[in-house]
Amino acid sequence: MENKKDANSGMADLHAFATGPLPAVERRDRAIDYRTQTAMSHQRPPLPHHVCNGDEMNYANKIGSFSKTLPHNAFGEVDLDAYYSFLRALTTGQREDYEAIPMGGTRKLANPQAAYCYDLVGADCHQMLMPTPPAFSSAWNAAEMAEDYWRALTRDVSFAEYDQHPLIQAAVCDLNRFSDYRGPRAGKDVTSDVLFRGETPGDQTGPFISQFLWKDIPYGSAVIPQRYAAPVADQAFMTTQEEWLHILNGGAPAKQTTFGGEPRYIHNGRDLAEFVHHDFTYQSCLSACLMLLQYGQKALDPANPYLSSHTQGGFVSFGAAHILDFVARSARAALEAAWFQKFLVHRRLRPEAFAGRVHQHVTGRRTYPIHDDLLASEALKEVYNRYGSYFLPMAYPEGSPTHPAYPAGHACIAGAGVTMLKVFFHEDMEIEAPVMASADGSSLEPYTATELTIGGELNKLASNIALGRDTAGVHWRTDGVEGLKLGESVAIHILQDYKESYPEAFSGFTFTSFDGTKLTL
Incomplete structure (x- = not known):
């Protein structure tokens, strides 16, 4: 007992x-x-009023709207019965209506029902607004198309040679002639220093490529050098009427990308386009997070509550586990917001489809309302001289993905993930031992010309990922620029939902937004 x-x-x-x-x-x-x-x-903000650019209503033949994988006529104009079946399915959201959509080939639409998803953290994906993208016939749209042509024409030019290469100079001169080009400028002019770059703080400082796409990635007990399979130069897809129409209808590509030589560091547009061809959703942000965690406490945001503690260190909260989780969890939420805008609001056509309109118009097979700025562009002459057509030379055999253009999914993910990194790490800290790729991408060399900061290089990473898809030919500039902002908004709403949940003495998340505004949540 x-x-x-x-x-x-x-x-x-x-x-x-x-x-x-x-x-x-x-x-x-x-x-x-x-x-x-x-x-x-989330009930307090007013209900949003989403506005599209009007192309779907303005053109009875739907020449300004996304229609890839549906059947098209010989000019690439969508079968209207199929298009209205597509709209009906988007309106009802019912599986049986999706299954009834007539398809033009073997490829499928990319998950349009994801546009109706709900999430339990952050704002509902239908509650975030985006500005209206450029209209089909506008000077703004013409300028974005010209930029895509020049990106394709200069894919094999090393970033290290931008200041002297004749094709780059031709692109600069041509884009300066456009009446509504909205890419970055040095003063009043487009120059080789800012050509094809992003528009966020840090984007135009230092090398074209972010340090987070060059430096080695610490991966547990391993180290991953950022050398990638090298696509052979001078490859272009969808440059003939037959191939273009086959892919537009949803046909499987008959060709594949050819690779050759040793793996190399990203050193030109082709390498960057190939990186964002095969990366997984939040790969680049995960890699950046692992690099920054390697720096230790000195790289953490000064507001981190554990920097002043003598007895505790962050881990589950305000440490590696917390940061890695937030980078990952923001990716899918960003895609949900993108998919709503893509399928249920804008349905913006892809550049490859617009280039088909250009080809039909210039060759006299059809007449379309294409702005004169583009028709007078040197880019069209250069493309025709090289390929014998006015189609956009694509970097990918399959062309664009089978979902609408606006906004870019890559951009939304990068915008959300980079925002998460900026709130946890010290944006003003200088990057240690910066590097740049050699002219042929075979090695990394020290970079000493300017100071590079964590915040600036994270912004540059976001733009590299977002606008690298433009270099592939699958997106427009506004898809990337506005996609970054939508991803940022997604991250902000997630952070706001969590901000009161921490027991630590915490003053709030502070970071610099993509437009340069200092924000505290």
């Missing part, structure tokens, strides 16, 4: 270890109240 009593006393002592500042009932009630109040906060 005495032994039993001792044992029971021991169990009573064990129960005493269930410690904490709140009794179980109060903790449960507070948790439910926090979730409820957080959910209710």
Whole structure:
């Protein structure tokens, strides 16, 4: 009996270890109240009013709207019965209506039903607004198309040779002639220093490529050098009427990308386009996160509550586990927001389809409202001289993905992931031992010309990922620029939902937005 009593006393002592500042009932009630109040906060903003550019209503033949994988006539104009079947499915959201869409080939639409998804953290994906993209016939759209042509024509030019290469100079001169080109400028002019770059703080400082796409990636106990398979120069796809129409209808590509030589560092547009061809959703942001974590505490944001603690270090909260989780969890939420805009609001056609309109128009087979700025562009002459057509020379055999252009999914993911990294790491810290790829991409060399910061190189990473898809020919500049901002908005809403959940003495998340504004959540 005495032994039993001792044992029971021991169990009573064990129960005493269930410690904490709140009794179980109060903790449960507070948790439910926090979730409820957080959910209710999303009812307060006014309902958004989404506006498209009007192309779908303005053109009865739907020449300004996404229609890839549906059947088209010989000029690449979509079968209207098929298009209205597509619209019906988007309107009802019902599986049987999707299954009834007539298809033009073997490729499928890329997950349009994801546009209706709900998430339990952050704002609902239908509640975030985007500006209206350029209209089909506008000077703005013409300028974006010309930029895509020049990106394709200069894919094999090394970034290290941009200041002297004749094709780059031709692109600069041509884009300066456009009446509504909205890419970056040095003063009033497009120059080789800013050509094809992004528009965020840090984008135009230092090398074209971010340090986070060049430096080695620490991966657990391994180290991954960022050398990638090298696509052979001078490859272009969808430059003939037959190939273009086959791919537009959803046919499988008859060709594949050819690779050759040793793996190399990203050193030109072709390499960058190939990187964003095969990367997984948040790969680049994950790699950047692993690099930054390797720097240790000195790279953490000054607001991190554990930097001033003498007895604790962050891990589950405000440490590696927290940061890695937020980078990953923001990626799918960003795609949900993108898919809503793509399929249910804008349905913007891809550049490859617009280039087909250019070809039909210039060759006299059809007449379309294409702005004169583009028709007078030197880019069209250069493309025709090289390929004998006016189709956009694509970097990928399959052309663009089978979902609408605006916004770019890569951009939304990069915008969200980079925002998460900026709130946890010290944006003003200088990057240690910066590098740049050699002219042929075979090696890395020290870079010493200017100071590069974590914040600037993260912004540059986001733009490299977003606009690298333009270099492939699958996106427009506004798809990337506005996609980054949408991803940033997704990340902000997630952070706001979590900001009151931490027990630490925490003053809030602070970071510099893509437009240069300092924000504190």
